[in-house]
Structures are given as C-alpha cells and as structure tokens.
Amino acid sequence: MEAFMPQPLAVTLLSLNSQYVHSSLAPWCLRAGVFAFARGSHQVTVLEGTVNEPLVKVARRVIRDAPRVLGVSCYIWNIKSVKALLPMIRAAMPGCVIVLGGPEVGFCPEDALEAMPEADFLIAGEGELPFARLLDALGGIGKLHEVPGLCCRTGKHFHLSPAHVHEAPPPTPYCPEYFGQLHGRIAYIEASRGCPFSCAFCLSGRQEGRPRFVPLERVYGEIGALAHSGARTIKFVDRTFNVNRSRADAVLQFISETSTSLPPGITFHFEIAGDILAASTLEIISAAPAGLFQFEIGLQSMDAATLSRVRRKTDMEKLRKNIRALISQGNAHVHLDLIAGLPGEGLAGFARGFDEAYALGPHALQLGFLKLIHGSAMREDPETYPCTFDPEAPYTVTGTPCLSGEDLKALRLAERALDKLHNSGRFSRTLRWLTRAVGISPFSLFLSLGRAITEAESGSALSLDGLTCLVLDHLTGWLPEKAQAIRDLLLLDRLSSVPSSVLPACLKSADTRFFICKRGLKARFPRKPGVIRAMGFLGSKGGSTVAFCDYDGKDPVTGHWHVQVIPLLRLGV
Secondary structure, eight states: OOOOOOOOOEEEEEEEESSTTBOOSHHHHHHHHHHHHOSSOOEEEEEEEETTSOHHHHHHHHHHHOOSEEEEEOOTTTHHHHHHHHHHHHHHOTTOEEEEESHHHHTOHHHHHHHOTTOOEEEOBOOHHHHHHHHHHHHTSSOGGGSTTEEEEETTEEEEOOOBOOOSOOOOOOOHHHHHTOTTSEEEEOSEEOOSOOOTTOOHHHHHOSOEEOOHHHHHHHHHHHHTTTOSEEEEOOSSGGGSHHHHHHHHHHHHHHGGGSOTTOEEEEEEOGGGOOHHHHHHHHTSOTTSEEEEEEEEOSOHHHHHHTTOOOOHHHHHHHHHHHHHHOSSEEEEEEEETOTTOOHHHHHHHHHHHHHTOOSEEEEEEOBOOTTOHHHHOTTTSOOEEOSSTTOBEEEBTTBOHHHHHHHHHHHHHIIIIIITSSSHHHHHIIIIISOOOHHHHHHHHHHHHHHHTSSSOOOHHHHHHHHHHHHHHHOGGGHHHHHHHHHHHHHHHOOOSOOOGGGOOOOTTHHHHHHHHHHHSOOOTTOOEEEEEEOTTTTOEEEEEEOSSOOTTTOOOOEEEEEGGGGTO
16 A cells, blocks of 8 residues: 655744844754654745844745745744734735744743734744644644644633653754855854753743753764854854863864864854853863853852842852953953842842952943743742733833832943943943942942933934043043043043044044154054054143054954054154
C-alpha cells in the first residue's frame, strides 16, 4: 500500500522586531523545526518587520505571501502591534490558520486567545517540534490533540496543554536566507537554552527549565558562519553564558584564537553572572583583542536583602571584585543592569545602589524598570509581591509599598540623563571628574541634569550641540567656582567623541591665535590625508594649551578618539 503523504502547506512566519537593526532568531528556529520534524514538505517563508512600520504595510506583505498558515512570534515589545495586525489579516484571508507563540502568550494562553479571537491556535513553550507537528496535523497526518504545547478553543471552553520543553539540542536555525539579510544588523546565536535560576521577576527558569547545551563543535561552526555574514555584532542569547565555566572558557578561547581570521571590527556580546565569573575566564578575556568582547551583567540591585526577596542568590563581594577585575583589564566593554521597583527597595536605597554600581566604572549602566511579565512569580503572587503596574504591555511597575509614583518620576528623570550623557559615551571625562574628584553623588548628578534636560526638551528634542551647552550652563550654575574646569572637560569630551571640526558655540574661544595654532599643528603634527581634525583652546591654564584630535582609529572598547593636549609654546605661539 502506498504511504499516505500529508498535504504540503504554504507557511509564513512573522516576527515584528523592536528595531530594524535586530534580527529575530525565533522564526528561523521554527523554520528549522519544520524541516527537521515535519513529515510534510511544507513551504516556509520568514517575514521580519518592525513595530515602527505602518501595520497596513506589514499586513500587505503577509497577504502577498498568501499563506495557508501564519505563525506569529509574540513578545512584550510587539504584542500591541500584533493585536492590531491580526484583524487586518483575518479580514483579508478568512481561511488562513493563525498560530501564536512566544513568551508573551505562552503563560496566559486562555487570556491571549480571548484577547486575540482571530488566532486559531497557540503554542506554549518551545515551538520547533510542536509547530512542525501542527502543520502535519493540518495537512492530514496526525491528530491535533497529540501536538505538544497546543492550546485552542473548543466551543465555549479551551484545550490547554502544558508548555513544551525540547530536551535535545534544537535544530540549527541558520540557512542562506538568514545570512542574506544580516548585513549591518545584529545577529543572534544560542549556545544553550534554559536557566538554572528562579528569579521572581523573570520567567526564563520556569519556562525553559535547566540549561541544555548545543554541542561545541556546532557552536564553533555557527560562530564562523555568522562572523562572515556581514553582521557587526553577534549576541549570545544564553540566559547565563558562564553558567558552565568550562564551556564558556572554550567558546571565548575559540573566538579569541580565531579572531585574526574574522572580519575587522566584529564584536561578540554575552550576558554573564558576575559573581560566578571564574579566574580562568578573566584570564582568557584579558588576552583577547580589544573590543572583541562585550559583557552584560545583570546586577538588578546592589542590596543583598532586595535580591533575596526576588529569589536571586548573589555573592555580592565576589560580584564587586569580579566586575572591578573585568573592567580594569580594559579590553572589553562592560554593561551593568539595575532594576527599579524591586520589593523592599525605596528611592533612597536604590540611589545608594546606583551610586555603588556607577562607581564600579561600567561603560554603560542601564536603569530599567520592573515589568510584571506573564509567568513571573511577581505577577502571579501579588500577596507576596504587592505593587501596581500598567495593565498594557510591557506591564511596567507604577508603584510599590516602598516606591511612590513621584519616586518613579524622579527615577525616569535620572534615567533620561544617564542614557543621554553616560551611556552615549559623549560626556565621560566630565562625569567621571564630577563624581570622583568633586565627589558628587552620581544619582544626584543625573537626577539634577535629568530635570534640566526634561525642562529644556518640553517643546522639542535638543541637538547634541544644544545638549552640550545646556550641560555647561547647568553645571557652571551649580558649581560656579569650577566653571573653567567644567568647560575644558566638556571640550575634551566633545573632541574625543564627535568626529567634527566644528565645535558648539559654547565651547569655542574667541582667540586670535586660532589660525597660528592651526598652522603650528599642521607643521608639527601632520594629518593623514582625508582625516578630519578638530581643535580648541583650554582655559584652565590661562589659555596656554590647545587640545586637538585626529579622527583616525578610535578605541574599540570606548568608541573614543585620542585627544592630545599641547602647550602653545611647543607650537611657537
């Protein structure tokens, strides 16, 4: 008897990313799952868009594909767009089977199906195998009720399956189509799946279970393929990259040893736990080329009691020691994360933790706000974790017993200044001097500057030149006795971070010696052809020095160019 062949289906997998620079791995993982596990020869197309696109255009792209089945990846950053998009697609394609998946719907399948009646099915958990089985069932082989993780309506009720966890390594998502759309974008790689921790504000440990690891040889091959795909940054999506020290060391060593064969300027990004960062790992990092690695460390809080309340076990002394060691090596970009709104932590306590985290010297410090995401213990146990939050995604906290709405407004002001001034890397000298030499509390500094920036931008956003002049005016009004030092530091910051020969008006000097100095610099320090040069006079030494910068070869870790300070006497002025 001839074997029954299921009906092949035309399938479109849609992901709406937060920005174009991000490439989503999820639809490509599902595509790989179809080819690995489905018995039918289904035709799968991946369609990526962004939440910033007009939804009508996204709908037209989907309709143009004319899929029999549409799979949609749902996250907190795109669920609002997905909810608005589905009615358009359903109206145009009434016969299309719409399947939802992703962390935003997997822990509340009944609520998601009620909120999005256009959806026919929802897959909870990891989707590679279930989606393939669903396609086969729709094509005539297998039963719907046998599909793991499948959730759907059954009349007035719901069929709800437990979230699926795939124990074996997932099939590789990479294919020529994926590589072909990466040029200049961020690429993602998964060397492990799962999380051993159970933080109350997160769902990774609950959703994905214990870590499962992709074979190292496969990881090495995928690293090489991604590195030569045109992507500039390759991010490991592992929840805690260094949870297995030997594997982390092996991957870092491999990248470091093969870096000479990789395209210049490529960077690898990892999320790591700082308190378990091993000495062997630090040693490997120290020997790597500058700028090859970026590390993101989730502090969440610098208060051990706060971390304990959210089930986060952290050795704070080891954490501080390891972060200082990592930053002091000087060849890797380090990003630290804090979360405002955690239980038991008020404004004063958060400010103390912020100051401590800032003093560690990270290249970037994120001030994030607690989000009560579906599936997290903090959302599901409001008695233990009382707070109010926005009912719409991303479910940001609006108040806690220790943090009022006014406190949160103050935190947002500080966050605004932190991103514009510190995380941009454009005011690093000035900020470092104010917080270390002058002794101003970092949180107080950013809060004060945040208020000034917000007031100035009430009508329209400030240009970089306008922001620089505002910072100068605000700081010199605050510290008039240090006005000249502040102006000079801002000038050095400008020269090192903005490749332009034109200075903001507030940093220019009406010095008649400008052209004499310019000629002197040209004679004594010849420029390379085509390289831009900027210069300015420093006033803190009586106008007896000039600073200049040639925008050639910036630091791969900080993104800054080298500034030289020259006494005018050396130029014959």
